[in-house]
Amino acid sequence: MxxxxxxxxxxxxxxxxxxxxxxxxxxxxxxxxxxxxxxxxxxxxxxxxxxxxxxxxxxxxxxxxxxxxxxxxxxxxxxxxxxxxxxxxxxxxxxxxxxxxxxxxxxxxxxxxxxxxxxxxxxxxxxxxxxxxxxxxxxxxxxxxxxxxxxxxxxxxxxxxxxxxxxxxxxxxxxxxxxxxxxxxxxxxxxxxxxxxxxxxxxxxxxxxxxxxxxxxxxxxxxxxxxxxxxxxxxxxxxxVKSVNKLELPEAFKDTPVQDKYFEGSSMVVRLSFFGGNADKPVVSGMIRECGVDANILSGNLDQLKDRIYGNLLIVIEGSKDALENAEAYLRAQNLQVEVLGYVK
Ligand SMILES: Nc1ncnc2c1ncn2[C@@H]1O[C@H](COP(=O)(O)OP(=O)(O)O)[C@@H](O)[C@H]1O
Ligand SMILES: [Mg+2]
Known part of the structure; x- marks a missing residue:
């Protein structure tokens, strides 16, 4: 046109x-x-x-x-x-x-x-x-x-x-x-x-x-x-995109330096984005089971993109360096968007 x-x-x-x-x-x-x-x-x-x-x-x-x-x-x-x-x-x-x-x-x-x-x-x-x-x-x-x-x-x-x-x-x-x-x-x-x-x-x-x-x-x-x-x-x-994705690191992390790369004893902060209702839960529990990591949900929200439901989840994953790498690979193999925001102590 x-x-x-x-x-x-x-x-x-x-x-x-x-x-x-x-x-x-x-x-x-x-x-x-x-x-x-x-x-x-x-x-x-x-x-x-x-x-x-x-x-x-x-x-x-x-x-x-x-x-x-x-x-x-x-x-x-x-x-x-x-x-x-x-x-x-x-x-x-x-x-x-x-x-x-x-x-x-x-x-x-x-x-x-x-x-x-x-x-x-x-x-x-x-x-x-x-x-x-x-x-x-x-x-x-x-x-x-x-x-x-x-x-x-x-x-x-x-x-x-x-x-x-x-x-x-x-x-x-x-x-x-x-x-x-x-x-x-x-x-x-x-x-x-x-x-x-x-x-x-x-x-x-x-x-x-x-x-x-x-x-x-x-x-x-x-x-x-x-x-x-x-x-x-x-x-x-x-x-x-960030201007409308209101997920931010919680107060507790405000003074914590976030590093780009893994460092000894650090945890990985990850943002997961997905479509549909509650695709998140089985993914996170599956990752914990399969990869030998622990995970805490920091925040989450549901949003609308035109006529589709769009969810965001911010999680912090704890584990050894290898386990974190496995966890990232596990998440990337799922039907969702994965963004590693950084590593924190
Ligand atoms: N009529 C004009 N004469 C000279 N410069 C202009 C004119 N209109 C726009 N500009 C310049 O062109 C650039 C782009 O402007 P514009 O298209 O209005 O941007 P936006 O709408 O994204 O704010 C700016 O640097 C602006 O100052
Ligand atoms: Mg204008």
């Missing part, structure tokens, strides 16, 4: 060139929710704005729905953009227009009649549950309601693609959830392709099918969300 081919974006500024997006290729399939995560300044907004050509790429090609946007005239582009809705962190609503008139705005620009506009706007008011707010002004709305208006406005011209630039970053966690639920609902109901730009791993794990991690203008990691989440490769991706 969306393809970036060797796209680059360089901003020329008084203080020199900024290579905001380096040679990037990316394919996003029809109907998927694709997340792009990165720290502030990584180039996320630049990338997403290249998709609808709000930024003209310095090099490369952009295709949306089989058409090359980078080869179009202004007029062709205006038409093609009707296929691409966009929502923003700060909503970008028109303060002097009501909810209804904000949603109607892009349709007025397209020159639709009052009746045609009404036919489009009314069902959208229902979709985003704002019918009784139709005559309110943005200043009378909560952040979540404002973003619902933004979503309805973005959907007004029946786009095939919805671009979301930090769409939940200005919202509290509960409102964020409700907006993400709405986006998921729209994705399924309308089979809309959604691109989510965010710096929040919560957003990615809540609704994304696939994710790319962007750093200093380059995509450094990309894949199925669950795979990236459970087996992050780069340090940045690991940090993002």
């Amino acid at each position: 969306i393809e970036l081919r060797n796209v680059e974006k360089t901003y020329h500024t008084a203080s020199g060139d900024i290579h905001a997006l380096k040679r990037t290729s990316l394919t996003i399939e029809q109907g998927e929710i694709f997340g792009i995560i990165g720290l502030s300044g990584a180039g996320k907004s630049t990338l997403i704005r290249c998709i609808n050509m709000l930024e003209q790429p310095t090099a490369g090609q952009v295709f949306v729905d089989g058409e090359e946007l980078t080869a179009m005239t202004e007029t062709q582009l205006r038409k093609a953009r009707q296929n691409i809705g966009m929502i923003f962190q700060h909503f970008n609503l028109l303060a002097s227009r009501t909810v209804y008139d904000n949603i109607a705005f892009p349709l007025e620009i397209q020159g639709l009649s009052k009746d045609e506009i009404k036919k489009r706007v009314e069902p959208l008011l229902d979709l985003v549950q704002l019918r009784e707010r139709a005559d309110h002004y943005p200043s009378q709305l909560s952040g979540g309601q404002k973003q619902r208006v933004g979503i309805a406005r973005a959907l007004a011209s029946n786009p095939k693609v919805l671009l979301c630039d930090e769409a939940t970053s200005a919202l509290d966690p509960q409102t964020t959830k409700s907006i993400l639920n709405l986006l998921r609902d729209i994705n399924q109901r309308l089979n809309l392709t959604i691109v989510m730009i965010t710096h929040q791993m919560e957003v990615v794990k809540e609704i994304c099918d696939r994710v790319a991690v962007i750093e200093e203008g380059s995509i450094i990691e990309e894949g199925n969300m669950v795979e990236v989440f459970t087996n992050p490769q780069s340090p940045t991706t690991k940090d993002f």
Whole structure:
């Protein structure tokens, strides 16, 4: 549905060139929710704005729905953009227009009649549950309601693609959830392709099918969300995953130096991640039985990755050097993710 081919974006500024997006290729399939995560300044907004050509790429090609946007005239582009809705962190609503008139705005620009506009706007008011707010002004709305208006406005011209630039970053966690639920609902109901730009791993794990991690203008990691989440490769991706994996060494270990390698008399701290309910118990007791080690569970939690249950367990394993090696091998042979966090006394 969306393809970036060797796209680059360089901003020329008084203080020199900024290579905001380096040679990037990316394919996003029809109907998927694709997340792009990165720290502030990584180039996320630049990338997403290249998709609808709000930024003209310095090099490369952009295709949306089989058409090359980078080869179009202004007029062709205006038409093609009707296929691409966009929502923003700060909503970008028109303060002097009501909810209804904000949603109607892009349709007025397209020159639709009052009746045609009404036919489009009314069902959208229902979709985003704002019918009784139709005559309110943005200043009378909560952040979540404002973003619902933004979503309805973005959907007004029946786009095939919805671009979301930090769409939940200005919202509290509960409102964020409700907006993400709405986006998921729209994705399924309308089979809309959604691109989510965010710096929040919560957003990615809540609704994304696939994710790319962007750093200093380059995509450094990309894949199925669950795979990236459970087996992050780069340090940045690991940090993002850690930001939502609340497992930390307990207080008792706070002053204990954690070493990378085994040392005389040390115990091994391991994080186990698994899918499903209680896959943990037999694994740990099996390891104790088979490997001649002892183990203590330090903490554990259950989490949700999109629609799958995901569990985390932090355990400390005691035993001889050989026994610990056996235990690690035993765990790695199981159907779960194993990360040795280090060794403590
Ligand atoms: N219009 C612009 N002119 C000059 N530099 C820009 C412009 N927009 C973004 N940048 C620079 O490009 C880099 C990437 O910015 P941006 O795409 O906004 O990152 P993000 O959205 O990930 O925070 C930053 O260094 C930013 O300062
Ligand atoms: Mg940005």
